[in-house]
Amino acid sequence: MNPSDDTSRDLVAQLTRLNEQALSPRTRWWHLLLMLVALAMAILVGALLVTEPSLPSRTVTAFVTILVIALSWVVYASRVLSGRLGFLANHRVIAAGMATAWSIVFTLSALAVGLFGGHRAGLVAAGTGLVFVAAALALLVRARRDFRRLQERRAQLESAIHGARS
Numbered sequence: 001m002n003p004s005d006d007t008s009r010d011l012v013a014q015l016t017r018l019n020e021q022a023l024s025p026r027t028r029w030w031h032l033l034l035m036l037v038a039l040a041m042a043i044l045v046g047a048l049l050v051t052e053p054s055l056p057s058r059t060v061t062a063f064v065t066i067l068v069i070a071l072s073w074v075v076y077a078s079r080v081l082s083g084r085l086g087f088l089a090n091h092r093v094i095a096a097g098m099a100t101a102w103s104i105v106f107t108l109s110a111l112a113v114g115l116f117g118g119h120r121a122g123l124v125a126a127g128t129g130l131v132f133v134a135a136a137l138a139l140l141v142r143a144r145r146d147f148r149r150l151q152e153r154r155a156q157l158e159s160a161i162h163g164a165r166s
Contacts (some may be wrong), residue, residue, distance in 0.1 A: 028081065035077035042070035065109070069102050093147050098138035105130040 015152025045067045049060065076098060080091045107129030 031077045031080045035074055035081065038070045038073035039079065042067055042074060045070065060108075065105065069105075073096060075159075089145060092143035093140070096136060096143040099136040100133065100140050103129060103136045107133055 009034050046056050049063050110122045110125035110129050113119050
């Protein structure tokens with residue numbers, strides 16, 4: 001038996017594990033919980049929109065935004081649970097990106113309510129939103145860094161496999 005064959009097989013096995021690593025049971029449960037809570041929120045807000053025809057237009061706009069946010073989290077969680085997001089750790093980058101985007105939407109909306117609506121509570125909410133944006137951005141930076149490390153490791157293993165085969 002050729003030693004390079006053993007090395008090649010070992011590298012292929014490492015690459016396969018890296019590509020096929022499944023979510024931990026704990027992560028699956030958290031994504032299931034996320035999906036159920038977001039679905040419950042979407043159903044509740046959707047029911048309010050359908051059953052309350054005399055809501056002010058600002059309230060309808062807020063509820064539609066909440067509905068879109070909730071449904072986007074349902075889609076995200078269902079894709080993670082179905083295993084359709086591809087390469088390992090990619091789901092963290094997507095979740096952090098979504099959290100950043102929705103935090104910015106919340107913060108800008110609250111700021112608009114505070115500045116243009118004359119409601120002091122909107123400014124307080126915008127301040128809280130800035131904390132959300134900062135936390136989401138920190139998670140996004142970390143997720144991208146971790147994802148980049150995994151991609152580099154994958155490239156190293158692929159390069160080593162090609163080198164061992166030649």
